[in-house]
Amino acid sequence: MPELPEVEVTRLSFADRIAGARILEARVGKPLRWPLGADPMRLVGRHVIAVRRRGKYLLLDLDHGLLLVHLGMSGSLSFVLQPRQVGKHDHFDLITSQGVLRLNDPRRFGAVVFAQGEADPVAQKLLGNLGMEPLGAGFDPLLFRAGLARRRAPIKQVLLAGDLVVGVGNIYASEALFWSGIRPTTAASKLSRPRGERLRGAIRDVLARAVERGGSTLRDFSNAHGEEGHFQMEAMVYGRTGQPCKVCGTSIRMIRQGQRSTFFCPACQKP
DNA sequence: AAAAGCCCCTGGATGC
């Protein structure tokens, strides 16, 4: 579910309220993608200093150590003073002096992992190969161009791989390619310099806009207050198979790339 | 090195 905008919206929705909280208890439910990697008892008494984001990971900085949280395909976090009964898909609770952070994740592709710090091999394994952050100053044109040049795979799949630029998932890859007029099947290495730059700009614009709109809620995403996102209403191609392109009226097409659906306008997006 | 497939898991929608 969650791509960069949904993760960032989640972060913004509880970071200030959990900052400074003392951990009273950690509860682990059914197995997630990876084990916590520490006895939950060891977290008790530590404080949550801040919540950062790297790609689609949330990083909860503790005084001594950090928790890496990934939402997988179906995960969402809530942060409330008085949580409900533990539900069928509530698989992690961080009970703090300022509220309970709860991970609900039906498919359990998500994870909460403890690491000593970002340099800890446990963290490096997850974060070490991540590409550039698309929002902010680090999204370098030259590095982006160089990264495209060395990949012969279809541009859509290069974006999804996350080792060149992070945070672009299945929705926003299709959307960014629409806005830059690029066919998703085009080999990354074949993109001209101006088209690459247009794509870089479109990635930034689409992701930033999606954050403003609270992310996309397709089925079960909501931020830590339980509020849904609205960007899906603005999708130009994602999920619009057979519907007319909002720009030219041509029927939107869906294809499969690497076991994922890709949507594009055959008229607006050139090979 | 890079690319392509497979797989983890649950649930909702659709078709018969």
Add this chain to the structure above:
DNA sequence: TGCATCCAGGGGCTTT
């Protein structure tokens, strides 16, 4: 409270 099939926001691992 029918049953089979397909699909879903991710990404690590294995094989070419």
